[in-house]
Amino acid sequence: MRVSLCVVGRLRAGPERTLIDDYLTRFDKTGRALGLGPAKIIEVEDKKGGGMSAEADLLRRAIPKGATLCCMDERGEVMTSPEFAQRLGQFRDQGTQDMAFVIGGADGIDPSLRAEARMSLSFGKMVWPHMLARVMLSEQLYRAASILAGSPYHRE
Numbered sequence: 001m002r003v004s005l006c007v008v009g010r011l012r013a014g015p016e017r018t019l020i021d022d023y024l025t026r027f028d029k030t031g032r033a034l035g036l037g038p039a040k041i042i043e044v045e046d047k048k049g050g051g052m053s054a055e056a057d058l059l060r061r062a063i064p065k066g067a068t069l070c071c072m073d074e075r076g077e078v079m080t081s082p083e084f085a086q087r088l089g090q091f092r093d094q095g096t097q098d099m100a101f102v103i104g105g106a107d108g109i110d111p112s113l114r115a116e117a118r119m120s121l122s123f124g125k126m127v128w129p130h131m132l133a134r135v136m137l138s139e140q141l142y143r144a145a146s147i148l149a150g151s152p153y154h155r156e
């Protein structure tokens with residue numbers, strides 16, 4: 001099951017980018033034997049300042065066709081890391097080919113796109129900057145793969 005992180009805004013080289021690349025490389029390595037991955041980042045940028053709805057259009061064009069959509073949203077479902085791992089495993093076992101996680105820009109994700117999502121996932125009620133949300137999601141994907149692989153990275 002391929003995984004796309006579809007995000008608003010371009011992230012320059014720096015500590016966040018280094019962490020994301022590191023976690024997604026680890027996710028790919030751990031997930032390979034489990035039918036998970038590879039993961040890639042798809043960045044979209046609305047240079048005309050059209051707001052959330054213009055960003056949603058760009059995101060729709062960028063999301064792989066037929067992908068199961070998960071919107072990252074502070075109002076979404078809160079789950080433990082093992083629960084997230086189990087959910088990923090379920091999508092894989094149901095034959096999902098592509099899973100796309102969407103992270104919004106400064107204004108968030110347009111409600112029309114949120115309504116199209118199969119799942120909405122929250123990292124808690126606090127709002128995080130999009131670059132940190134990217135890092136956290138990348139880490140949780142690696143953690144989920146480690147849990148499904150039975151490796152000792154995740155400790156409770």
Ligand SMILES: C[S@@+](CC[C@H](N)C(=O)[O-])C[C@H]1O[C@@H](n2cnc3c(N)ncnc32)[C@H](O)[C@@H]1O
Pocket residue numbers: 071072073074075102103104105106107108109121122123124125126127128129130133
């Ligand atoms: C700066 S936040 C935008 C906040 C905006 N008020 C909203 O309504 O979504 C940028 C993006 O980071 C992600 N994000 C921020 N906090 C989050 C949280 N607690 N859980 C999940 N995703 C979050 C979301 O995808 C959000 O669209």
